[in-house]
Amino acid sequence: MVFVHRLFPTPVMVAEEIWALASEGRLLSDLVRTLVRAMAAFALAMVLGTALGIVLGRQAFLDRLFSSWLVVGLNLPAIVVAIVLYIWLGLTETALIAGVMINKVPLVIVTIREGVRSFSAEYEELGLALRLGFRRRLATIYWPQLLPFVLAAARTGLSLIWKIVLVFEVLGSDGGVGYRVSLMFQFFDVTGILAYTAAFIIVVLAFEYGVLRPLEGRARAWRRPA
Structure with a gap:
């Protein structure tokens, strides 16, 4: 005998709920809205964080000046940022995207800064000796060394932004x-909560x-042998 309760829905019940929500159009609409917000915040955070990380990695004085603020940013609770921005800017898309971006930027800065610090001085000297232009040095010396750190920042940052x-x-x-999950929580709709959660996980995995x-x-x- 299978125990069935509204607070403990079976996988079949959750799948049926996903289908029902998708048929109504609400599920897709909510998923798209969340993904657009996440991607906007992700793109802004990567651009801003990469630029600041490069600056701090190259300028030791600025790094010392702002290192304490980076520690604060890394440990500042997301809920505090959300509440403050909602008070300042209202319940707007701008406040939401800006808040998510602010929570991610310090992580990107730290990762990119460490990547810049790890640059090999020998390669840079070789580029200068060969009189390579800045664009050529950027493409052949700096970018290949920074790429693993950019990918790490993107991977860890995206996993943070989803949440x-x-x-x-x-x-x-x-x-x-x-x-939608907050509304379902008010009615103890566990089936709906799990349906939205499962659909969101599917999108993230995809x-x-x-x-x-x-x-x-x-x-x-480019790193693979020919």
Whole structure:
């Protein structure tokens, strides 16, 4: 005999709920809204974090000046950032995306900074000796050394953003996976919560294996022997 309770739904019940939500159109709409927010915050954080990480990695004085702030940023609770930005900017898309970005930027900065610090001085001297232009040195000396750190920052940062964006949606949003889960929580709708969670995990896995890993493989192709 199988124990069935509304608070302990079976996988079949969850699958049926996913199908019902998808048929209504709500599931797809919420997933798209969450993914757009996550991708916007991810792109902004990668651009800003990479630029600042390169600067701090090359300028020791600035690194010493802002290192304590980086520690604060790395350990600042996401919920505090969310509440403060929602108070300042209101329950807007700008506040949500900015908050998610702020939580990710310190991680990118630290990762890229360590990558810049690890640059080989011999390669840089070789480029100067061969009188390579800046663009040539960037493509053949700097970028190949920095690439593993960029990929690491992207991988760890994206895994962080997937979770943080849901927290921001729960606290204040008019749609998205986090918003829908918070509504279902109020009605103790465990089946709906698990349905949204399962659908979100499927999307994350599809993005990981369908987009991120192929891009990573192409980016690392130059390191493979001919």
